[in-house]
Amino acid sequence: MRRRHRCSTWSCIAVDVQCQRLATHDGPHGASPTPTHDRHWSWTDDDPNAITVLPGTVWFHRPDRTRIKKAARLLGEWTAYGLVAALLWWCDSWAAAAVFLALELLLSVRRAHFVDLGRFTAGVWPVTPAAPPLIFGVAFATHGEGRNAKRAGLEVILGPVVVGAFSLVPRSDWPAYKRSQAAFEAQQKELHP
Numbered sequence: 001m002r003r004r005h006r007c008s009t010w011s012c013i014a015v016d017v018q019c020q021r022l023a024t025h026d027g028p029h030g031a032s033p034t035p036t037h038d039r040h041w042s043w044t045d046d047d048p049n050a051i052t053v054l055p056g057t058v059w060f061h062r063p064d065r066t067r068i069k070k071a072a073r074l075l076g077e078w079t080a081y082g083l084v085a086a087l088l089w090w091c092d093s094w095a096a097a098a099v100f101l102a103l104e105l106l107l108s109v110r111r112a113h114f115v116d117l118g119r120f121t122a123g124v125w126p127v128t129p130a131a132p133p134l135i136f137g138v139a140f141a142t143h144g145e146g147r148n149a150k151r152a153g154l155e156v157i158l159g160p161v162v163v164g165a166f167s168l169v170p171r172s173d174w175p176a177y178k179r180s181q182a183a184f185e186a187q188q189k190e191l192h193p
């Protein structure tokens with residue numbers, strides 16, 4: 001990513017301001033007194049004392065630091081992972097490196113990702129912050145609550161993420177579910193053609 005730099009030229013003593021254009025700009029230097037002011041001072045290197053007031057805002061917007069920091073952190077993390085993977089490949093096998101990278105990718109999940117396969121869905125999602133911390137856990141997902149609830153699928157907790165696969169509705173309810181879904185879609189089409 002290329003950094004945006006600000007022109008380092010200052011005006012004369014009369015209006016002591018730093019140029020607000022980019023470092024690589026052509027033409028006269030310029031600076032507005034505030035980020036929203038609709039006029040700017042303009043001056044040239046040849047005659048820095050001759051300042052004219054021109055319409056238009058000239059203001060340097062600093063690059064978004066938080067985004068840059070986040071990108072730098074991610075880049076650092078993945079460079080480290082890449083090095084570990086390369087080391088694993090060299091010392092062990094490509095399979096070990098692939099498993100390591102897949103695990104890192106899995107554990108870096110911050111949002112839920114699901115794939116629907118008919119009656120079933122499989123996905124990975126972050127553990128709710130309120131849940132007690134677990135390094136590893138296995139849980140059954142059920143349809144509804146209580147002892148008689150039908151088993152729907154399996155969830156595996158791996159530290160900060162959960163990997164799970166389960167059916168959306170019990171097999172006995174599936175045809176009814178499909179019918180009601182089709183009816184709902186037809187209704188939606190009627191409402192928003």
Ligand SMILES: [Zn+2]
Binds near residue numbers: 007021
């Ligand atoms: Zn300038």
